[in-house]
Amino acid sequence: MARRKPTQARALRTRARILEAAAALIEREQLPGLNTNAVAREAGVAIGTLYDYFPNKDAILVALLEAFRERLAERLAVAVGDPSDPVDAIAGRVVDAFYAFYAEETGYAALWLGAQVAGAPLRETSDAWSDSFGAWLEGLIGARAPQLAREDRAPVARTLVYLVSGLLSAALTRPEAERPRLVRETKRAVIAYLHAALASAAP
Amino acid sequence: MARRKPTQARALRTRARILEAAAALIEREQLPGLNTNAVAREAGVAIGTLYDYFPNKDAILVALLEAFRERLAERLAVAVGDPSDPVDAIAGRVVDAFYAFYAEETGYAALWLGAQVAGAPLRETSDAWSDSFGAWLEGLIGARAPQLAREDRAPVARTLVYLVSGLLSAALTRPEAERPRLVRETKRAVIAYLHAALASAAP
Amino acid sequence: MARRKPTQARALRTRARILEAAAALIEREQLPGLNTNAVAREAGVAIGTLYDYFPNKDAILVALLEAFRERLAERLAVAVGDPSDPVDAIAGRVVDAFYAFYAEETGYAALWLGAQVAGAPLRETSDAWSDSFGAWLEGLIGARAPQLAREDRAPVARTLVYLVSGLLSAALTRPEAERPRLVRETKRAVIAYLHAALASAAP
Amino acid sequence: MARRKPTQARALRTRARILEAAAALIEREQLPGLNTNAVAREAGVAIGTLYDYFPNKDAILVALLEAFRERLAERLAVAVGDPSDPVDAIAGRVVDAFYAFYAEETGYAALWLGAQVAGAPLRETSDAWSDSFGAWLEGLIGARAPQLAREDRAPVARTLVYLVSGLLSAALTRPEAERPRLVRETKRAVIAYLHAALASAAP
DNA sequence: CATGAATGAGTGTTCATTCAT
């Protein structure tokens, strides 16, 4: 009845197994086909156990999305590298890291796309992350382009977030052979937009 | 079984009413919540009548998407205006027309997003349109930038398609007050990317 | 509203077309798959017209079954031939005629089988015909075997009816190559049973 | 999806209750009127539970038919009794056992008849059993009438199967008072046919 | 006379969630 707070090692492991199962199924079948009974079966857990760890289906997806995004955030932090590098180089590395993550964690793209048409809880989680990713970008931009007015940074950052997420997940719907080219175009779009946005703020 | 090929005026009107009802519901709820009984009820039609006009649920959504896109295509053709205008002006008008359509036909954005995580029929219709919109853009680009190699035009056009669709539908998830600013950023991104893509092909 | 009594030639023709369409569909799809809209379409008639000629679906099937049976009765009457022939010869010709009819009018077997598990109206029509076929057989038997007590003739006749109908329609479910052999066995069963039944009544 | 493989005693009981409910309904209505919601209601089970045990409607009917036939096969094996008894005595006992089963398990006849006009899965199950019953009969015949050529046994056995099944299920459609007489005629037909078939193979 | 658009109860099936063991 009282939802368990998983403090013990075994409980944590079970929780992880459930999330992994959900990820595997999204990868195999797409978000709309996902159902809790299938997740439990894939995780090797009784359906009742699944509901001991998560209050409802949405909570599983929210947790999975958060897990994905924690991993993605780590990768992006690494990709930034030396913050005094040229902006173009940083941008290129970030896009590459982003794309590598999409390509490896196939379930992630499906979940991200699905989140945009899903019910409120998932959509809000997704939006929250866009916000925090946006804030992180704002910080980066502020450090490198102090001439850009504070209130202009938010829309620029947000535009970058959607630009990268949108183009890369679209790339995944195309045949494999086209993708490297589309990744290149994504970088070009990002860099061009960045330059344009920063230039407009110049003296 | 025998889908009605509407010969009477009344039949044509009924078909339209069903599509309008579907559009209204997508606008109010979201794509995943759409169900055929609700569409019939909203259209003021018996469920059996709905199935006289469409063989299944997917066919309704496909027809709706096609209807949306015909209307969008007309708007975009008008927006291009004088093809000898500066590229930036044309791009600005196209983005504005695009956004105006999204803002008026609110259901369209939800359907477009939903199509990407939907079953095969809807996804294929959506892809087909991205292709034909891409081809149209390729034509525009070829006319204005003959220096761009033929085989480079396709990825550039496709990138533009996803860039505009993605940024504008994302804009609609934001509070109304932010939107004009995001539309402006979208234009800036489009123009910057266009310049970058064309410049790379210069002698 | 008032069901039409088809006196005009055109009306009779329409009625016949509807029955033919039903027969064709039963042949193609089996009884359970039959639906009135499909019958109307196959007949090239509007669904409303169909209901001008028949008050409901059952009435169509009843009429069709009766039409089949009139034709079958004619064939059987011919098959009897010279009533002074040996009983075995007559029996052989009757079984052959029966089987030929089943094989030509494929829909008939499906309808006959279906009638046995159908709702009351169809089942009653089917039973009525078994009765009248039985009566006809009783007449034949009485003429050739006056020693058989009156009250014994009915069960014998009825047994013969079900024996022939059952074995022959079962034969149609078997591969084509087996059928001639099964027809032969049917004849043998009929003749053997006839002899046994008549012998038991001998002095 | 994952059909329950019943490990708990309760689960086994539920499965049985569903089959019993289906049998009761077939007995009361007819096969074509049977629907899964009614079966669940009659079984005192939620519709979802029914689908935990059977993947679809056909599977219920197939399972029910198989259960019936297992029971019937046991009865017939007992009815054969001493295999050195006169053939006529064995045949009489088998027909009696057959009829007793039909009379007790009223649903069985309706299901058997229905199976012949049903969709593929049920029809195939039914055919498979006719085959195995036929094979059993072939064995009996071979033991008692070695003079009958091997390749002649199959059609004879099959004819017997359909003869008995057909006549007895037809008997059930007649008023109760007539039935004993029809059972007697069935025995007479079986015995007469058997003698005729065996005689034809004598030296 | 005929048409065909419209009706709506009914059918098979799914799946998030609960709860007795």
Added chain:
DNA sequence: TATGAATGAACACTCATTCAT
């Protein structure tokens, strides 16, 4: 703690029948 049997609202779709034109 974990299990898995059970629930039932909801959904996509069919088809016999009616009735305005």
